[in-house]
Amino acid sequence: MKQKSSALRRYSLFLILFAANLILLFTAPEIGQSAFRLTAANLTEMLSILPPIFLLLGLMDVWIPRETMMKYMGRDAGLRGGLLAFTMGSAAAGPLYAAFPVSGMLLKKGVTLSNVFIFIGAWSTTKIPMLLFEASSLGWKFTAIRLLCSIAGILMISFLLEKTTSENERKRLYKRAQDL
Amino acid sequence: MYTYALYVTALVFLGLSFSKDRTKTRQVLRKTWKSFENILPQFLSVLMIIGIMLSVLNREVISQLIGQESGLAGMALAAVIGSITLIPGFVAFPLAASLLEAGAGYGQIAMFVTTLMMVGVVTLPVESQFFGRKLAVKRNAMAFVFCLAAAWIIGGLMK
Known part of the structure; x- marks a missing residue:
């Protein structure tokens, strides 16, 4: 019984939104229908891309020791760690929300905050297939300038986030990652 | 293709x-399911919000809002x-291109594209x-400040 009520609570926001969408369906049918259609399309995308990602994360969790990840992307990995994080993010595809669970696993394995944020930054702005697409819509000049700005931005943001996070908060964050 | 790989x-x-x-593999599957189910409610909510929002702010509305005001x-x-x-x-870039045609400047386009990529209030x-x-x-706040700077730089260089 307790389990049931907590599940209800966890899904409450979703249920409220679902109800809101149902109301829209009757009050503004055009918007309501299009909202359901979009949600269904996004859900299909999400359900197709997330299972293999989570499976790989589960495998990584069990098979790759924390020490190994720390060696390559942890505090002592230096520039190489950042470069690896950048490459991982750029090679990825899929919406940004899929990057967050991966980041959680990286934290769990002791990767530094700045490297995790480099990974997120790369995932959001320097994905290679997206760049080709961007260039064909907006031109190479725009894409090149945007890309250079983004790389500089990613580095600055990662550096600042690392520097402005207190030791206490960092500990809490890594502890939270252990429980995920 | 990517998903397939x-x-x-x-x-x-x-x-x-x-x-x-x-035994370890069973552990893998248990962890996989647990972490997926853990985050599922948030994911579902985000998808619902995106669905409703993009229906209100559809392509036409966005180009009306950004296209005319330069x-x-x-x-x-x-x-x-x-x-x-x-x-x-794959929706955003063609939309940005059509905004350009509708009369928006490169500064706005850069702002739109960079915030789209890096700042996500809904997520x-x-x-x-x-x-x-x-x-x-x-x-998100830092990324937003960065986007302001980037839009200013890109807008200036593309003139």
Whole structure:
């Protein structure tokens, strides 16, 4: 019984939104229908891309020791760690929300905050297939300038986030990652 | 294509894992399911919000809002719309291109595209689950400031 009520609570926001969408369906049918259609399309995308990602994360969790990840992307990995994080993010595809669970696993394995944020930054702005697409819509000049700005931005943001996070908060964050 | 490769990779590794150690593999599957179910409510909510939002702020509405206003107001609108909504690149870039044709400047387009990529107010619940609210908000705020600077630079260079 307790389990049931907590599940209800966890899904409450979703249920409220679902109800809101149902109301829209009757009050503004055009918007309501299009909202359901979009949600269904996004859900299909999400359900197709997330299972293999989570499976790989589960495998990584069990098979790759924390020490190994720390060696390559942890505090002592230096520039190489950042470069690896950048490459991982750029090679990825899929919406940004899929990057967050991966980041959680990286934290769990002791990767530094700045490297995790480099990974997120790369995932959001320097994905290679997206760049080709961007260039064909907006031109190479725009894409090149945007890309250079983004790389500089990613580095600055990662550096600042690392520097402005207190030791206490960092500990809490890594502890939270252990429980995920 | 990418998704297909992802499945093949995941399944190959799962097979490897299974052939090496069955107990560990069972552990893998349990963890996989647990972490997925853990975040599922947030994901579902985010998808519902995106669905409703993009239905209200559809292509026509966005181009009406950003396309005509090319001054500071257009910049502000581009930043706001870019920050709340999440539009996949294959929709966003052609939309940005059509905004250019509709009369928006490169500054607005840069603002729209960069905030779209880096700032996600709607996805905050998912991000907070992994980073904590404070850090998630901080990352988005910094990214937003960066986007202002980037839009200014790109707008200037593209003139």
